[in-house]
Amino acid sequence: MKSLILYPLLLLCLLLACPPLRAQKGGEGKKERTESEEVEAKPLLKKAIPGKRAGKADSQLRIDLLLRMADGARSTAPNQALDYVAEALALSISGNNLRGEAVSYQTLGDINYGQALYGKAAENYRKALEVFGRAGHHDLAYPVKIRLADALEAGGNYPAALAQWEAVQQEAAATGRPEDVVRAKAATARLHAKQGKEDLALKGYQEVLKLEEQRGNDKGVIDANNNIGNLYLKQEKTQQALDYYEKSQNLAGELADDHTLTESNEMIGKVYRLEKRYDRELAVRRQSIALHLKSDNRAALNDEYLEVARLFLEQRNAGAAIPYLRKSLALSEQLGRPDRQGEAYRGLAEAYGLTGDPQAALAHYKSYVAVMDTLYRRKEKELAGVLRFSEELAGRQKKIESLEKDRQLNAKTIELLRKEQKLKEERMKKQSILIYGLGLGLAGVFAASYLLYQSARKRRIANQLLALKSLRSQMNPHFIFNALNSVNSFIAGNDERSANKYLAEFSRLMRAVMENSQHDFVPLASELKILELYLGLEHFRFREKFEYSFTVDPDVDAESVQVPPMLIQPYVENAVWHGLRYKEEKGFLLVHVTQKAHELVVTVEDDGIGREKSQALKTANQRETVSTGLRNIESRLRIINDIHRTRLSVSIEDLHPVTRSGTRVCIHIPFALQAIPA
Structure with missing residues (x-):
């Protein structure tokens, strides 16, 4: 049947696809394959996407994965990150994927x-913006504009950075981004300050301060006050600077923001140092030391100890400076900060020189020289590494630039191919009439094949339903036989009252079982009723052998959920008859019904003797009977899964794997089950 459907479909696809394939032979398709093969495949990407000649969706997935890997490696392995970007860019250019090309440039x-x-x-960044513009992805271009402004500023191109930040500010205002408006204004003021235009910078920071106050952004208000204070301090207007620093200090205290408070204290300390108000500075710095000790900020504490020591040395109070220098030295060694370690040694050399101890001063100065020599050698090594990386980077940049040239050549090639395509399209129109005629004929063949397939499928389902009913009919006699054995045990014991009571409950149970057996699926509530009746009967007979708990989560809608009839009961029966009945002490049976995301889970758990011991106690006939019952259940599950294309499953495990005692059965019933129409 599969062949009957497959061959007409395959022929139709080949006929429809042949003209376009021929049209690609001479140009664009070949170019794309050549460029794809030039990029070395990465093992991880081979696992993610099998082969480079995959579909458009797979190509996009590959590009996204490469760029994510590049972004993750750009700090730790920039050379590897460049290789990822080069591959992503090559795929984007060869596939005319403008979004992938733009994001590649952005990542680069x-x-x-x-x-x-x-x-x-x-x-x-400019290349990314140009490609985003061609692709119409203006939303993706916006964050790149901010990164471009940052790069221009960091590179010292202040006029271009200023113009870029002003453009960002205008776009942020037009698109309702108040936070970016403030950020752009602050950057503009910062750039004015870097260019020596302090009046414009002051005006800009005051506008930022006003906006932050309107927005209620306390952290932004503190930053703006500090920036204004820095400008006044640069102009040596210490009182105005102190006023703004103290505003930041007070607000940081109200917010209980220790980090911001210590930053404000540092700036206030600089003002006091400039004015030689050493007592005030010492009080501020001791407050910062207390805050750093509280937050265990050892790096900041290290710096603060140095500043206090410098303060005492400036007053030529070497005795007060030395303890702070020693504390700073100890922290520098713990934190691995050779620059601070060198400053501490130099300060100690100066302090011991002031105390008239030239030997100690010389020893610490030698330590200072040794530390600085180590630091300089490290810097030289880092510089050599940077130079090597720059050379490698230049080579990879050339490779990427060659991809851009290839793209330009591709654009010209594509234009020529388009002209050629127009001529071929005219020829293809003539062929299309014949193709569509054949297609209609094949469509008829396909329709007939489909009808035959549906007919065969209905017959197969009907056969499976008959088999399922047969299995259910086998389950019922097995169940009735076990129940009648229970009645017989009461009669044999001359317990007429118990037998009558048992028979009354048994008749209710049998009515429910017979009614459910007529249906492929029944409400969960009906199946739970049978389980409750059955457990009550078994406990009535074996009450000295086990206790039980039967619970249903309140989230379970038992009236609307459909389950196959008599699916759960055999596992409960198995737990009682083959797990708990043989246990010397009193056992416990748990039946719990819960629901997960897309399925119902029924757990049947007993602390009986376990499957291994139970199997050893049975006769050959009993083993065959139990085996037949379990095979019937497995057959029902297989047929139901096949008919409904679902994953109804059962897992059985030992409750205690070490002692191999107890048994846990988990029945997973998907919510999507429904009956097949007759």
Whole structure:
């Protein structure tokens, strides 16, 4: 049947696809394959996407994965990140994927920025913006404009950075981004300050302060006050600077923001140092030390100890400076900060010189020289590494630039191919009439094949339903036989009253079982009623053997959920008859019904003797009977799953794997089950 459907479909696809395939032979398709093969495949990507000649969706997924990997590696392995970007860019260009091309340039700019190559970063951000513009992705272009402004500023191109930030500010205002408006204004003021235009910078920061106050952004207000204070301090207007620093200090205290408070204290300390108000500065710095000790900010504490020591040395109070210098030295060694360690040694050399101890001063000065020599060698090694990386980076940049040239050549090639395509389309129109005629004929063949397939499928389902009913009919006698054995045990014991009571409950149970057996699916509530009746009967007979708990989660809608009849009961029966009945002490049976995202889960759990011991106790006939019952259940599950294309499953495990005692059965019933129409 599959062949009957497959061959006409295959022939139809080949006929419809042949003309376009021929049209690609001479140009664009070949170019795309050549460029794809030039990029070396990465093992991880081979696992993610099988092969480079995959569909458009797979190509997009591959590009996204490459760019995510590049973004993750740009700080730790920038060379590898560049290789990922080069591959993503090649795929984007060859597939005419403008979004992938733009994001590749953006990621390349991020890599350059992280390596302090700000000129290259700005160049790649501009390329990303140009491609985003061609693709119409203006929403994706906006954050790149901010990154371009940052790169221009970091690279020292202040006029271009100023113009870019002003453009960002206008777009942020037009699109309702107040936070970016404030950010752009603050950047503009910062750039004015860097260019020596302090009046414009002051005006800009005051506008930022007003906006932050209107927005109720306390952190922004503190930053604006500090920036204004820095401008006044630069102009040596210490009182005005102190006023703004103290505003920040007071607000940080109200917010209980220790970090911001220590930043404000640092700036206030600089003012006091400039005015030689050493007592005031010492009080502020001791407050910062207390805050750093409270937050265990050891790096900041290290810096603060140095500043207090410098303060005492400036007053030529070496005795007070030395304890702070020693504390700073100890922290520097713990934190691995050779620059601070060197400053501490130099301060100790100066302090011991002031106390008249030339030997101690010389020893600490030698330590200072040794630390600085180590630091300089490290810097030289880092610089050599940067130079090597720059050379490698230049080679990879050339590779990426060659991809851009290839794209330009591709554009010309594509234009020629378009002209050629127009001529071929005219020929294809003549062929289309014949193709569509054949297609209609094949469609008829396909329709006939489909009808035959549906007929065969209905017959198969009907056969499976008959088999399912047969299995259910086998389950009922097995169940009735076990129940009648229970009645017989009461009669044999001359317990007429118990037998009568048992028979009354048994008749209710049998009515429910017979009614449910007529249906492929029944409400969960009906099946639970049977389980409750059955458990009550079994407990009545074996009450000295086990106790039980039967619970249903309140979230379960038992009236609307449909389940196959007599699916759960055999596992409950198995737990009683083959797990708990043979246990010497009193056992416990748990039946719990709950629901998960898309399925109902029924757990049948007993602490009986376990499957292994139970199997050893049975006769050969009993083993065959139980095996037949379990095979019937497995057959029902297989047929139901096949008919309904679902995943109804049962898992059985030992409750205690070490002792191999107890049994847990989990029945997973998907909510999507429904009856097949007759």
